[in-house]
Amino acid sequence: MIQSVKVKNLSLSKDNVRKCKRAVSVEAMAASIAAQGLLQNLIVTPLKKAGTYTVKAGGVRLRALQLLIEQGTLPADHEVPVLVLADEGGSVEASLAENFNRTPMNPADECDAFKHFIDKGASAEDVAKRFGVTTRFVEQRVRLAELAPAIFEALAAGEITLGVAQAYAVTADTDRQARVFEQMKQSYYGNQPDNIRRAILNGTVKANDAKARFVGRDVYVAAGGRIEGDLFAQDTGDENWTDVDLLEELAAKKLEAAAAELAQEQGLAFVTPIAATNVPYDMERQLHEFHATARPLTDEEQALVEELGTENDALVEALNTELEEGTPEAEAANDRLEAIEREIDEIETKRRAIDPAVKAQLGTFVYIGNDGQVRVHARMFSEKKVVAPNAPVGNPGGAGGVDEVDHGPRYSAALVDELATQRRQILVAHLASDPAIALDLTIFLMAQDLVFSGSYVRDHSTLKASTAQMPIFAFRDEASMASQTIEDQRQQLDTSWVGHDTMSARFDAFRALDDQARGAWVAYSIAQTLEATLNVADGGRVNGFHDHLGRLLGIEVAHWWRPTFENFFNRVKKDVMLDALEEIGGPILRGRYKDAKKTDLATTCGSLCNGQGIVEAEIREKASAWLPDAMRFDGIEKPERARARSSFVTDADEDPELDDDDMSDDPDLAGDDDEHPTHGDANGEGEDYSQAA
Known part of the structure; x- marks a missing residue:
């Protein structure tokens, strides 16, 4: 029997079958009742005290009504319709039936419902207050309601999940949504939100991109640029700039203006x-x-x-x-x-x-x-060799306009070699006893070798600090954080000593630099000599000492390099990728992707390791720090198979069991006569300082 009962005479029964928290909050239900009234009666049974009842079904509605009375929205003596059941057992059955047979609302129906109110002229804020949800929730549902028809129909039919629909909705371009939807139908892993989102956003630019920040949001929008906010991203400020050609044009014009201004200034x-x-x-x-x-x-x-x-x-x-x-x-x-x-x-x-x-x-x-x-x-x-207008002009003379120089008495070749050797010994003896000048000379020779790498400078020293050759010819990696840092370090070097005409003048100017400036040169010069090595089991790239250096320097590789689809995962076997997933998320994560195609798996792994995958927070944190073993500085240097022989010990001090033949079978220990090729013509005529590196 239906009758009206005051809310203050109702209490919640312990027999209500719903014990767990509901998806719909009391606040949301209260907002709905305040806007539309109580649309469904409560189910109650009488208590011993006359006029009082216990609610068997409708506990959330009861708490919402009590909240509205407490807030003053409803009067203290507000009455609501209730269905009174006399049978206690029947009341439990009614509670179960009401909750068990309830069908959750399809997300597509929610989207249509919210859009209905927006189309009638209500604002997102008004709709949110009316149904007790957030404004962002309403905006998200309305965005989904505007999906390409094929995608929205798939959501309504249960063919795709809400997460997949949200991935398509990162752009409002329904034509692009439809094209990607058709492409993903043919893909084995086309139902993964991160894959869909990447395909949708291909050809767009993030708001934190360097060019976007350079041009500025207001200028871009004023020029007709379109911006789409990702309502479903964790960062509410995430935006995608879709008119990339326009952005490039605006950036080029602004930079051209800055260049012209600098040239004039x-x-x-x-x-x-x-x-x-x-x-x-x-x-x-x-x-x-x-x-x-x-x-x-x-x-x-x-x-x-x-x-x-x-x-x-x-x-x-x-x-x-x-x-x-x-x-x-x-x-x-x-x-x-x-x-x-x-x-x-x-x-x-x-x-x-x-x-x-x-x-x-x-x-x-x-x-x-x-x-x-x-x-x-x-x-x-x-663009051409610089001509200093105030530079002194030489006095041409002799044949071909060459200055006449008195070379003094002529010596035989043998005497020249002997005298040069004796003078060298005297110079070496003195230099070896002056560590300060020797250290300056070391840094200077290495720095000069780097600066004039494109020219021949006759320095009469075997000390070189030439940049190590990359394993890949013409390898360029300017975009990486490490390469940009190296370029910044190079630009900050003090080159005020380089422009002098002679080594003597350059050396004196170099020695006049402060300790910090000279220290920067030695650090940069020595660092450039390091060859490419890798933490692998064996082969020519193994060098445990480089791993030791990495640990001494406290290198965190994950801050500088991340494995992506292009630079790693698409170039290794499927088992390597699955092992990586297991290391990140255990056997469950591995099993989730074990049947994926290699290309799809590589795409997923690359996305996951760059913080873009839709996974649990703990897994995302581990993925963002994961590295292949080869890129870690974990290698331990192994003893040489043949001990290196020191030239500073006598034959009696050496191990009699060590023989030169011990090194003959190891190509890695063999000498290389071509290690220091000369820089061109031995005569060294005509130093060209204009081609400094």
Whole structure:
């Protein structure tokens, strides 16, 4: 029997069969009742006290009604319709029937329902309040309602999951949705949301892309650029810029304007804009690299630098011993230290200034930094060899216009060799007893070898620091984080010593650099000599010492390199990928993909290891840190099969069992007579400093 009962006379029965939390919250139900009223009566049985009842079915509705009364939305004596059952056993059966036979609403029906209200003129916020859900939930359902018809019909028919439908809805382009939907029908793994999302977004640009940040959202939109927000992404600010050609055009125009402004401001012959995050190596090699020499300090400048240095040291000492941090005196001292640094920088800038007539022959590049800002290349270039207008002109003489030089008495070849040898021994004896000059010479020779790698410089030394050859000819990896860091390190090197005409002048200028500048050169030079090695079981790429260096340097490879479809997974066997999945997520994750095709599996693994897969948080964290063993610095150096023989011990000190033949069978231990090929003609005529690397 249906009758009206006051809410305050109702209580929840312990016999209600639904014990677990429901998907629909009390707040959402309360919002629905407030907007539309109670659409379904409660099922109750009477209690001993007259006029009171216990609710057997409708517990959420009861709590929602109580919440509305508590909030003042409904009056305290509000009445609701109830179905009163006299039989206690029947009430339990009614509760079970009401909950057991209830059919969840199809997501497609939810989408149509929400869109109905939006089409009637209601806002997403109004609909959300009406049904007790979030505004974003309403927006997501409306986006799904606007899917391509074939996809929406598949969702309504239960042929695809809600997650798959959300993957298609990352773009509002229904034509693109339909095309990808047809493609995915033919793919074995076409029902994976991450694969669908990647296919849908192919040819779009993320809002955090360097070019997007450089152009700016407002400029892009004002030019007609389209932006689609991914309503289903975890990051609510995630956006996809779909008009890539327009973005490229806007970036190129803005960069061209920046290049023209810089050329005019600096008085340069050219500034070439590069609409990328790096300057291609081949473009640099087409030009002559120019290195400006720094003039010596004037007497006045030298005195001022010394005076500023003395004052700087005194202030630092006072801050460390006398002045208390945060006091006005300490703040004043810090301000003065900054002013001293600026004064010294101004002096340094003046002595490195380039003659305007020379600068008019030079140019450089501008490009886009990863932060979306204009970057100016740190080095200067010229299209032809630079001619200094104020340089002294030589006195031509003799045949062919060559200066006449008095070479003194002529010696026999044998005497020349003997005297040169004796002089070499004297020089070596002295250099070996002066570690400071020897260290400077070591760094200088390595640095010069790198700078003039494209020219022959006759340095009469066997010490070389030539860049190691890549295993792959003409290998280019400018886009990686490591390669960009190396390029940044190269641009920050102090090259003020390079432009001098002679090795003597270059060496003196190099020695005048501070410890930090010389240290940067030795670190960069030695690092360039390292050859490519890999942590594998055997073969010519094995070098456990490099693994040891990696551990000493605390390298976290996962921060610098990630395995992708292109650079790893599509180039290994299926078992390697499945082993990787098992290492990341255990046998369950491996079993989930064991029947996938190789290409689909490689795509999934690449997506997962780059944080794009739709998986549990714990698995995503492990995948984002996973690396193949070969890329880890975990290798342990093994003893050589034949002990290296030292030249600093006598024959009596050596192991009598060690014989030269012990090394003959090991190609890795054999010597290489061609290890240091000469840089061209032995005469070394005509050093060309314009082709510095």
